[in-house]
Amino acid sequence: MAVYTDISEGELASFLDAYSIGTLLSYKGIAEGVENSNFLLHMSSGAYILTLYEKRVNPDDLPFFIGLMQHLSDKGINCPLPVQRKDGGTIGELAGRPAAVVTFLEGMWMRRPTVEHCREVGAALAAMHLAGQDFPLRRHNALSVGGWRPLWERAAARADEVQKGLAREVEADLALLEANWPTDLPQGVIHADLFPDNVFFLGQELSGLIDFYFACTDTLVYDLAICLNAWCFEKDNYSFNLTKGTALLSAYTAVRPISPAEARMLPLLAHGAALRFMLTRLYDWLNTPAGSLVVKKDPIEYLRRMRFHRQIRSASEYGLTMEGAPA
Numbered sequence: 434m435a436v437y438t439d440i441s442e443g444e445l446a447s448f449l450d451a452y453s454i455g456t457l458l459s460y461k462g463i464a465e466g467v468e469n470s471n472f473l474l475h476m477s478s479g480a481y482i483l484t485l486y487e488k489r490v491n492p493d494d495l496p497f498f499i500g501l502m503q504h505l506s507d508k509g510i511n512c513p514l515p516v517q518r519k520d521g522g523t524i525g526e527l528a529g530r531p532a533a534v535v536t537f538l539e540g541m542w543m544r545r546p547t548v549e550h551c552r553e554v555g556a557a558l559a560a561m562h563l564a565g566q567d568f569p570l571r572r573h574n575a576l577s578v579g580g581w582r583p584l585w586e587r588a589a590a591r592a593d594e595v596q597k598g599l600a601r602e603v604e605a606d607l608a609l610l611e612a613n614w615p616t617d618l619p620q621g622v623i624h625a626d627l628f629p630d631n632v633f634f635l636g637q638e639l640s641g642l643i644d645f646y647f648a649c650t651d652t653l654v655y656d657l658a659i660c661l662n663a664w665c666f667e668k669d670n671y672s673f674n675l676t677k678g679t680a681l682l683s684a685y686t687a688v689r690p691i692s693p694a695e696a697r698m699l700p701l702l703a704h705g706a707a708l709r710f711m712l713t714r715l716y717d718w719l720n721t722p723a724g725s726l727v728v729k730k731d732p733i734e735y736l737r738r739m740r741f742h743r744q745i746r747s748a749s750e751y752g753l754t755m756e757g758a759p760a
C-alpha cells in the first residue's frame with residue numbers, strides 16, 4: 434500500500450476549502466502504487482484523487498506533470514484532469530508535501546492483459562506521443578542511461594545478496610548500453626512507466642492512462658520498449674509472448690509509423706528499459722524500511738527480461754513488421 438504520509442480529517446478539510454468541489458463526504462488511502470501517497474476523496478460533487486508527492490518527485494517538476502495532464506486531456510487523451518483551486522492554482526501543500534487533486538477515472542487495470550489489451554495500449558501510447566508533440570515544457574529523464582550508473586553505485590555492493598552474480602551481469606550490461614545508447618532518434622513526451630497498473634479498461638476498451646509522474650522528454654521508441662517489457666512477457670518473466678508483441682507494435686505503428694533507424698534500436702532500448710526497472714526495483718528492495726506500507730517489486734523479474742533482450746538481434750523477434758521490409 435502506498436500511503437507514506439498520514440493526513441487528518443481536519444487538515445484535509447481545510448486544504449479542500451481552497452477548491453470548489455463541494456464538501457468532503459469521506460476519504461481513504463489507496464492500497465496501490467509505490468511512488469506517492471494517494472487518497473480517494475468522495476466529495477459532494479463526485480469522486481477525486483488526492484496525491485501527496487513523495488520522495489522521488491522533485492517539486493520543480495510538478496508544473497510539467499500537471500501541465501502535461503491538462504494538455505493531453507485537452508487533446509482528447511483520457512487521463513486525469515488536474516482540478517483548479519479557487520485562486521486558479523493546481524498545486525498546494527498538505528502535511529508538508531506538495532499536493533494536487535485530479536479527476537477520478539473509471540475503469541480497472543488488467544492483472545492478466547490479453548492480446549486485445551496489448552493492442553489497445555499500443556494505439557493509446559502512439560496517440561499520446563502524437564498529442565504530446567506540441568507540449569511546450571520539457572523535462573530531462575533522470576532515469577535514462579545517464580542516471581543508471583549513479584543509481585547502480587548506490588546498490589552495487591549489496592546486489593549479490595539479492596542474487597549471486599547479479600553485479601557481474603549488471604556491470605556488463607551497463608557498459609554495453611552506455612556505449613551504444615542512441616541519441617538521434619525522434620524525441621517527445623514519453624510516459625516512461627506505462628505498466629498495466631497505469632492503464633484502465635472498461636471491459637476490453639481502454640478507458641484511460643494514469644500516473645504521469647515519470648513522464649519526461651525522451652526517445653519516443655524507448656517508451657514503446659518499456660511497454661514491450663511491461664505487457665508482453667508471460668508470468669514466468671522469461672518468455673516473450675510474440676502474439677502480444679505483434680499486437681502492441683502493429684497497433685502503435687498504425688498510429689505512429691516508426692523509421693528503420695528506430696526499429697533497429699528497439700532491441701537495445703528494450704534491454705535498457707529492463708535494466709532501468711531492475712535498478713529502481715533493486716534499490717527499493719534494498720532500501721525500503723521494513724514495515725513500510727508498500728509492496729516491494731521483484732528486481733529479478735527484470736533481470737530475466739535483461740537476459741532475454743541480450744540475445745535479440747532484430748525488432749522482428751518482438752513481432753515488428755515494417756512495410757516493405759521482410760518480417
Ligand SMILES: Nc1ncnc2c1ncn2[C@@H]1O[C@H](COP(=O)(O)OP(=O)(O)O)[C@@H](O)[C@H]1O
Pocket residue numbers: 435463465466467468469470471482513535536537538539630631643644645646
Ligand atoms: N485519476 C485516477 N482515477 C482513478 N484511480 C486513480 C487515479 N489516480 C490514481 N488512482 C488509483 O491510485 C493507484 C495508485 O496511483 P499511481 O498514480 O499509480 O500511484 P504511484 O505514483 O504511487 O504509483 C492506482 O492504481 C489507482 O487505483
Ligand SMILES: N[C@@H](CCOP(=O)(O)O)C(=O)O
Pocket residue numbers: 465466467468626628630631644710713714730
Ligand atoms: N512500474 C514500476 C514501478 C512504479 O510503479 P507505479 O505504481 O508508479 O506504476 C515497476 O514495475 O518497477
